[in-house]
Amino acid sequence: MSLDDIDKPLSKEDETAQTKNGFLALVSKLVFDEKLPVRFMYKTVPAHLNDTGWRMFTGYETPEFLEDEVTNLLPVDVEKMTTLDPSLTELVEYNAGTVWERTPESEGWERVYDFKIPADTVEVEITNDVSEFKH
Template identity: 75%
Template sequence: MNSPTPDLPLTAEQETAQTKNGYLALVSRLMLEDKLPIRFLYKTVPEHLNDTGWRMFTGYETPEFLENEQINLVPIPLERICEMDPSLTELVQYNAGTVWERTPEAEGWERVYDFRIPAPTVEVDITNDVDRFAQQREGS
């Protein structure tokens, strides 16, 4: 298998060659309720078998809005989103780590390279205290 060298960009085939799993994307509630267009999307590593990894936003989400993912990001079949906005059809073929945006004045989508995709946070309580560890185990 040929792997790209650091000097050469990936080919379109390499950028879309990941195994495709899942069928759901998480989409901003603003798109559904306020009928705003998708203007920013990225693909993260899927969190479960039904998840494609795609996260789609209008660009009007506040940090407070984004903190409450359970309420404000709605799982929707990717196929349905692409029917609503056919310009997404080609973009959603790309691999995890891909980010796209379209500004209101732009003709189409532009690839983004300087956005850091957020990673899910997992709270873990680590201890080296044997007694505290035993208490934690008893409590669970």
């Protein structure tokens, strides 16, 4: 990559060339319980081999709802989601770091550039005290 390439927008081919792994997305329970469409989605780094990294939401989730991921986010086959909503088909090809939304009044999906994708927090203790290492 040269300095001239830094400011060039990536082509769709570059945006979808990432190695594909997994088949599951985490999807808000509201999509199924309330029969609401997916209106906001992002792709994070996959959490495990079956995970695509896609997280799909209706836009009506509260912070409290999102805190209880185990109860409120369901692992769903991405293919099932694209069958339920064919507009997702092209979007799920994009790489990690991609964010999309569609507002109720919009015609289609729009790329979002100012959303910070949440990262899993990992607590690590660092010490230089040799006596704290276990054998």
